[in-house]
Amino acid sequence: MGAPSFLNEIDSRKAERHQQGRDRSLPQNSAPISFSDNDYLGLAKHPAVLLSAQEAIKKHGTSARAARLLAGLCPEHQSLESALALWKQSERALLFASGYLTPLGVIPALVGPSDTILLERNAHACLFDGAKLSEARLRLFPRQDMSALRQMLDSTRKVNPTGKILLVVESLHSMDGDFAPLEEIIRLKSEAGAWLLLDEAHAGGICGPEGSGRAAELGLTSAIDLQMGTLGKALGSAGGFIAGQAKIIDHLLNEARTFLFGTALPPASARAALTALSIIRSTEGEHLRQTLRKNITLFRSESTSTQLGPIHPILCTTNSDATASSKILKDQGLEVPAIRTPTVPTGTARLRISLSARHSESEIGLLAESLKALPKS
Template identity: 35%
Template sequence: MSLFLSHPTVKLRAQRFIPLRGKNFDVRINGELARLANISESGLGCYVAQPNVDDVQTASVDLLVEGEPLSVGSARLARVEAPTPGHPFETLLGFAFDRERPDLIGHLLEFLDLPGRSEQETDAEMDEEESCPSSRTLDQFYETPSDDVFAKCNQFQTWVQAMHRRGYYQRFYRVTLDGPIDSRVHVRGPSRGTKKSLICFDSNSYLGLHLHPKVLESVQAATREFGYGTPSAQLLCGTNRPLRELEETLAEFHEREAVMVFPSGFAANAGTIRALVRGNDALFRDQHAHASIQEACRAAGAKRSKVFAHNDVAYLERMLAHADKLECDAKLVVTDGVFSMHGELAPLPEMLAVCRKYKSRLMVDDAHGVGVIGREGRGVEEHFGLTGEVDVLMGTLSKAIGAVGGYVAGSHELIDYLRFYAPSGFFTTSLPAPICAGAKTALELIRAEPEHRARLWHNIRRFVPQLKAAGLHVSEAVSPIVTVFVGKQETLWKVSHELFDSGIKCGNVAYPAVPRNGAILRLTINARHTDEDIDFAAEVLARIGAKYGINHFDRAQVA
């Protein structure tokens, strides 16, 4: 028997969902616990033992998803069903929300299922989603033959939606912070919108200087004096005092004659390579060099543009020798100083030697080395005792310095040329004065307060041995970038999902950013992590790694 009560907002055709099997999903009506039966954008149904219908004509509704509350708001009683043989001691109450809530369904989608399907059908769909969307790789959506340029976008959207349903997308991509990025971050929960605290291993601010009081004071003072933006190109009206002072401080720090600041590290690499390389030149880049280098080299139009095996100097020498036989004009070799994905160092002494032998210029992207590597944090040059030797030294303001922007350091002749011929530095707006002021102060603190770098290395040397002791295949402790080899992409998604739910935010990297079946967790350590943060993360990684069989494994078998 059903009794329908009039309510103007009830839409009986709204798609209903039921709780996904195995999910803990309850509801409170005016504070009293009930069991969710179904839910839609317009309302919900719940089972209540011996309800007093008069008391719930208008009710306050809260959902309890995996034990966490989610307020729905006010609702009106719209339907009452008497107990049935399947639920002999419970009454089904239907409530209509005071407004439609499509956002609610979006938050809860990973906890919901469609009604009327058997357990076998549900399991089959879950298995299909597990084996299809989560195993597809991003390169598969790059080219989609079609007469519509949006076809690839539409196809990619099916993958995004499937990753949402599995609860992967919202845990890995565009996680929304309610506060600064720090060793601990507060984010909006992926399904319920509630706040969640995570230990963050996904920040590039290795020294935490973006939160240093002196840096913030410099930014605030420059904002008051210059405004929050510098809306002009550098060669026009975009060169202000903070920019000049930053470039001078960077040049002194790296023992160079001059520096040019770009709006990003990507722009610095792209603009510099584009400015220096011409059609009859030879251009060589490391296999694992940053994406900005790969893109710039592909677009440069050099007569011979080749990739050499990662950190293989003998391989590079053969390529340089062959370029001489082809009678190329100039030669340029480009590499990372600290490789951004796996954290290894480039063999700088050997690379310099072979470049000098074949009269090639060497460009080094030391984005992840500045502030971290070397006795005073001057990067890989200082680490190897070669300060000032690299022909074109690129760095960023977005890692240890903790802001945004990139730069190139070198001779006066090089920098003056780049100011006019690097398109990503000339045809763009100058970096805002407050950012320049804050970056200059952070750079000064790198030298004045070495305790931040000391704490960073304490954390690195505490973390990596614990992971190795747990049997995880982990990179060496040579930089703040720590990688844990996982292998298959499907395993990566599961491991990353559990890490997030256990309170760990880190990067997860799959093909094509790494080789097929070479998926990794990428964790960046910073000076603001506590010993407790480090130990907790190591314990969680060891436990989850053991669950998915990536501890004490034969890497070839996992891959």
């Protein structure tokens, strides 16, 4: 028997993707008005953020040059971690090179084969991948279904009374744009003695006191064991972080492999995020959040969307319909991505609209009109 052919399999998987309308390629150009990025407050091009990144590059160069424990002291990383811990009302925070790498390091450092992870069925890929790497038993529950979660917590406890249970939830869902029922989730996880890792990637900066997120908005921060965030969305930079008790962060610093064994995030990214964070916490940040809320209200009034945050899915019948609609919008100057399987479950292909404080009323009006004019799929 001949050796299996890598290239044959690559070809047949491409053909399969093509047939399902989910083959991807890098875009060759972008439409001028972006509703596709997660720069919710427009800070990625804020003059003060740009200036501080430039200063950090002059001082430290373009790279951290090694993993954090090897590279030597970098005040940018330390100042940002202190500021993030304060913002998240937690004892300590730890930076990772990206949001994606954060749960890949954190989850396997906390649970293993004798434990259980309860994860939302449509959670972000990095939460799935972190869960799989940990080798813990993985159980999936429907995001808003609290009676399913209660039953799953009960049955997990019965089957494995001594194992740890880690519950992993996105506070604002990256693709559906809905907020999780956090009060109920916290009640249930506390009754079951489980820990909660709350991914605030999309809520950080846009809601709560000083933009500190959904948990803080609901006054629930102290009940959350681990608060995860990214610097790559409202904070206009790149990188990820986890915040929690000092003892847990010290454990992660020693055992989270994506922290230990990868080059630290560039000092300029840390400096940019620190400046963005100080803007987010200031009255200027409050004005930006007000503008974002105004834009959300305007879009809701001119579309069928019912979501309260900046992420608005418009469901399409098939992957190909989503791609075709995205192309029509692009031809009108609007960048609105088609989100297809496997990013979202089969049968839920969509356009994903991401609103920002930097959008003008006329841009939102144009988007709403263009959406109404799309062929019905």
